[in-house]
Amino acid sequence: MLMRFARRTGILIATLIVGSMAVFLLLRVLPGDPAQVALGVNATPEALAQLRHEFGVDRPLPVQYLEWIGGIFRGDFGTSYVTGRVVAAEISKRVSVSVWLVVLGQLAAIVIAIPLGVLAALRQRKASGTVFAGISQIGVAVPSFITGLLLINIFAVRLGLVPSGGWTAPTEDFGLFVEQAILPVLTIGLVQGALLSRYVRSAALDVLREDYIRTARSKGLMPLRAFLRHGSRNAAVPVITVIGLQVATLIVDTIVVERVFVIPGLGSLLFDGVANRDLLLVQGIVLLIVATILVMNYIIDLLYLAIDPRMRRSA
Amino acid sequence: MRITPRITAALAIVVVSAVALTGCASGSAAKSTATTATIGLTAEPANLDFTTTDGAAIPQALLDNVYEGLVTLNNDGEIEPLLATSWEVSSDNKDYTFTLADGVTFSNGDKFTAETVKWNIENVKSDKWTISLKSYMDVVDSVEVVDDTHVTVKLSKPSNDWLFRMTTRIGAMFDPDASTDLANTAVGTGPYTVAEFNSGDSLVLEQRDGYWGTKPALEKVTFKYFSDPNAENSALQSGSIDAISGLSSLDSMSLFSDTSKYTIQDGSTNAEVVLSMNNASGIFKDVRVRQAVNYAIDRQAIITNSTADTGKLIGSMVPPTDPWFDSSLVDAYPYDVDKAKELISEAGVEGATIRFRIPNLANVSAAAQQVQSYLTAVGFKVELDTLEFPAQWLDKVFTGHDYDMSIINHVEARDIATYADPTYYWGYDNAEFQSLVAKADAGTADEQVSYLKDAAALLSKDAVSDWLYLESYVSVVKPSLTGLPANQLGESLNVTDLAWS
Numbered sequence: 001m002l003m004r005f006a007r008r009t010g011i012l013i014a015t016l017i018v019g020s021m022a023v024f025l026l027l028r029v030l031p032g033d034p035a036q037v038a039l040g041v042n043a044t045p046e047a048l049a050q051l052r053h054e055f056g057v058d059r060p061l062p063v064q065y066l067e068w069i070g071g072i073f074r075g076d077f078g079t080s081y082v083t084g085r086v087v088a089a090e091i092s093k094r095v096s097v098s099v100w101l102v103v104l105g106q107l108a109a110i111v112i113a114i115p116l117g118v119l120a121a122l123r124q125r126k127a128s129g130t131v132f133a134g135i136s137q138i139g140v141a142v143p144s145f146i147t148g149l150l151l152i153n154i155f156a157v158r159l160g161l162v163p164s165g166g167w168t169a170p171t172e173d174f175g176l177f178v179e180q181a182i183l184p185v186l187t188i189g190l191v192q193g194a195l196l197s198r199y200v201r202s203a204a205l206d207v208l209r210e211d212y213i214r215t216a217r218s219k220g221l222m223p224l225r226a227f228l229r230h231g232s233r234n235a236a237v238p239v240i241t242v243i244g245l246q247v248a249t250l251i252v253d254t255i256v257v258e259r260v261f262v263i264p265g266l267g268s269l270l271f272d273g274v275a276n277r278d279l280l281l282v283q284g285i286v287l288l289i290v291a292t293i294l295v296m297n298y299i300i301d302l303l304y305l306a307i308d309p310r311m312r313r314s315a
Numbered sequence: 316m317r318i319t320p321r322i323t324a325a326l327a328i329v330v331v332s333a334v335a336l337t338g339c340a341s342g343s344a345a346k347s348t349a350t351t352a353t354i355g356l357t358a359e360p361a362n363l364d365f366t367t368t369d370g371a372a373i374p375q376a377l378l379d380n381v382y383e384g385l386v387t388l389n390n391d392g393e394i395e396p397l398l399a400t401s402w403e404v405s406s407d408n409k410d411y412t413f414t415l416a417d418g419v420t421f422s423n424g425d426k427f428t429a430e431t432v433k434w435n436i437e438n439v440k441s442d443k444w445t446i447s448l449k450s451y452m453d454v455v456d457s458v459e460v461v462d463d464t465h466v467t468v469k470l471s472k473p474s475n476d477w478l479f480r481m482t483t484r485i486g487a488m489f490d491p492d493a494s495t496d497l498a499n500t501a502v503g504t505g506p507y508t509v510a511e512f513n514s515g516d517s518l519v520l521e522q523r524d525g526y527w528g529t530k531p532a533l534e535k536v537t538f539k540y541f542s543d544p545n546a547e548n549s550a551l552q553s554g555s556i557d558a559i560s561g562l563s564s565l566d567s568m569s570l571f572s573d574t575s576k577y578t579i580q581d582g583s584t585n586a587e588v589v590l591s592m593n594n595a596s597g598i599f600k601d602v603r604v605r606q607a608v609n610y611a612i613d614r615q616a617i618i619t620n621s622t623a624d625t626g627k628l629i630g631s632m633v634p635p636t637d638p639w640f641d642s643s644l645v646d647a648y649p650y651d652v653d654k655a656k657e658l659i660s661e662a663g664v665e666g667a668t669i670r671f672r673i674p675n676l677a678n679v680s681a682a683a684q685q686v687q688s689y690l691t692a693v694g695f696k697v698e699l700d701t702l703e704f705p706a707q708w709l710d711k712v713f714t715g716h717d718y719d720m721s722i723i724n725h726v727e728a729r730d731i732a733t734y735a736d737p738t739y740y741w742g743y744d745n746a747e748f749q750s751l752v753a754k755a756d757a758g759t760a761d762e763q764v765s766y767l768k769d770a771a772a773l774l775s776k777d778a779v780s781d782w783l784y785l786e787s788y789v790s791v792v793k794p795s796l797t798g799l800p801a802n803q804l805g806e807s808l809n810v811t812d813l814a815w816s
Contacts, residue, residue, distance in 0.1 A: 032706025036714060040369025043447040051367075051445055082361040082368065083514065084498030094515070149545055156553040164549040167516065259543040262550070264515030268542065272515075276361060277706050 078280035108189025117200025139194020165262035359540035364497035378807035382503035384486030388805035408473035532814035582801035595742025609648035611655035626784035639767035674704030
């Protein structure tokens with residue numbers, strides 16, 4: 001048990017180190033000079049050299065890497081080349097926006113996907129089931145910015161019910177937060193929900209073919225009732241795995257929605273950071289995402305050990 | 316049962332971090348009242364420090380509103396007094412003596428005096444400023460403080476251009492005692508201060524106490540930044556902003572055709588959209604090939620197709636608002652496919668390949684595709700290659716000169732002088748042109764006009780580039796909001812005249 005715990009931890013640390021090196025190197029391989037971007041088109045070579053020196057990008061790569069990683073161990077992600085602000089503060093400000101968007105958007109997706117997917121599966125051979133499946137297919141095909149623009153056009157521009165964009169923290173003004181968040185959350189919910197409903201449908205279909213459902217049906221349960229009582233837990237397993245994946249990627253995928261609804265989230269920060277070659281900022285964000293995913297998996301692995309005795313023995 | 320705990324844990328982590336991290340989000344959408352206004356813009360400032368960060372967005376927001384210079388540029392492109400109420404020029408055109416306005420203070424209460432002017436001009440020349448535009452201050456030899464309200468600036472040689480450049484960001488007056496964190500704080504002598512800067516969202520200007528000049532009508536002006544043009548249009552349509560200054564998608568002008576709800580301002584700019592050719596290497600070393608390109612392209616059609624008919628033909632690197640604009644150059648190369656083919660065969664470059672490397676900007680790619688088809692029609696092979704802007708385009712084309720042809724808009728004012736620099740990416744090295752530009756700068760105002768007219772004509776004759784068109788600056792404003800500048804000739808978006816009627 002202890003051995004296994006130690007091995008897991010070792011793997012986590014090793015993966016993080018390799019990940020951080022990959023992040024660091026990828027940005028160094030990328031063409032484009034941060035000093036040139038900062039100083040603009042007419043910069044003199046001397047000014048460029050001076051700024052590169054200030055940024056520290058004129059030093060050997062191992063030195064730059066060690067200084068960056070060393071800073072992170074002290075909780076210092078460095079200072080942005082472009083804004084001159086502390087990277088850690090900048091990121092946490094944006095994360096506090098994105099987390100709301102991701103969590104609420106994913107919840108909306110679940111609320112939309114599960115009924116749609118289950119109904120599509122139960123009515124598989126009926127016209128209504130085909131319609132449900134068709135709806136989700138359309139949802140998958142329509143890109144999120146189109147969905148967002150359509151919602152804005154209908155609910156903000158024509159009906160004037162909600163603002164067309166913007167963001168307010170719930171702690172600041174909860175009413176305004178709800179008004180502004182409703183359309184972006186719905187956009188994410190519709191697009192992710194359409195995708196998720198495909199998985200719900202196929203998971204439900206798999207379960208519906210099982211013997212125990214047939215047994216439940218033969219004792220007189222209606223199809224929906226049989227599925228809910230006996231099938232839903234089993235169908236949930238693969239669906240929940242997909243939800244987990246969606247949440248992890250959504251952190252950055254919300255960028256399109258952020259742009260359409262003018263929300264200052266993490267995705268926009270990453271995008272602008274790459275465009276400006278704000279290396280430390282981009283490294284910080286990407287490392288954070290990598291670390292979040294790795295640490296989540298690590299904790300879950302440990303939970304396995306705690307919960308499932310068979311896995312302890314297999315070590 | 317093997318997956319469920321994994322997911323429960325995952326969700327728990329997400330929820331906990333959501334709760335933990337939501338302490339400090341920012342951003343607020345102000346509903347406009349009689350003393351506030353919200354203006355939609357596209358490019359967002361990276362920070363507040365234009366002494367070390369290039370880009371138009373910072374001076375656009377801060378110059379004239381927060382920071383003031385000795386002189387400013389009015390909306391017709393003329394130099395006007397600001398912190399200097401008047402100035403005298405010595406007979407050799409080298410010494411400028413400025414009389415400063417009385418009782419000027421910075422927003423933190425510090426006094427603005429002749430000493431401040433001296434410190435600022437010397438500061439631009441020091442290592443503190445790093446952006447390339449600082450080189451416009453190189454011509455200053457020394458600054459002498461006469462008394463508290465008089466200061467003399469001595470130039471090393473006569474320069475008409477210098478006073479004009481003093482209206483731009485390099486002329487901005489900072490408080491010497493509050494200039495350590497320019498990226499995040501802005502202390503100027505202007506009527507507004509930066510109350511909030513929410514990156515990714517907005518910049519809020521608020522009127523300050525004790526402004527030395529005329530108080531603006533509005534208490535608060537918010538610049539709201541939109542990276543998506545559709546979002547910006549929707550915001551104006553739904554009333555969450557009061558104006559769009561500089562419409563980025565001109566196709567959407569039709570959305571605002573209802574004149575009872577919107578006023579459209581069609582303003583002028585300094586932004587020449589230049590089809591650049593590498594004069595220093597490849598087939599475009601030959602003037603005939605460059606002329607052929609100029610004949611081969613129907614610029615008016617490009618204006619119609621990609622600027623909703625708002626662009627203007629210029630024929631050289633001079634916008635019509637500059638005194639040395641020469642309208643006869645506009646028609647120097649009429650659209651003439653036969654003439655183009657003739658020049659191409661004369662130069663012996665039939666079927667040559669052009670490496671056309673453009674930045675990934677929406678307005679550029681639309682024009683580039685049309686250029687590509689015009690050039691293919693006269694027998695060139697055009698390899699269109701899109702580079703990420705700014706990083707890659709600057710690296711390959713602008714700095715590396717690794718290109719045959721490109722397109723970009725040159726937004727800087729009075730930038731015809733870039734052709735006098737043989738190391739610039741045009742690769743144009745012509746001693747006659749260089750001497751014309753030098754003489755224009757040193758001469759009297761009249762001489763400046765006539766020399767620069769000659770210079771513009773020479774560029775056209777040499778077909779150094781193909782000047783596709785001059786961009787328009789289209790703004791859409793609620794009719795009751797007045798005072799939004801129509802033209803974009805200087806570096807600032809001066810909002811001090813905004814008022815509700």
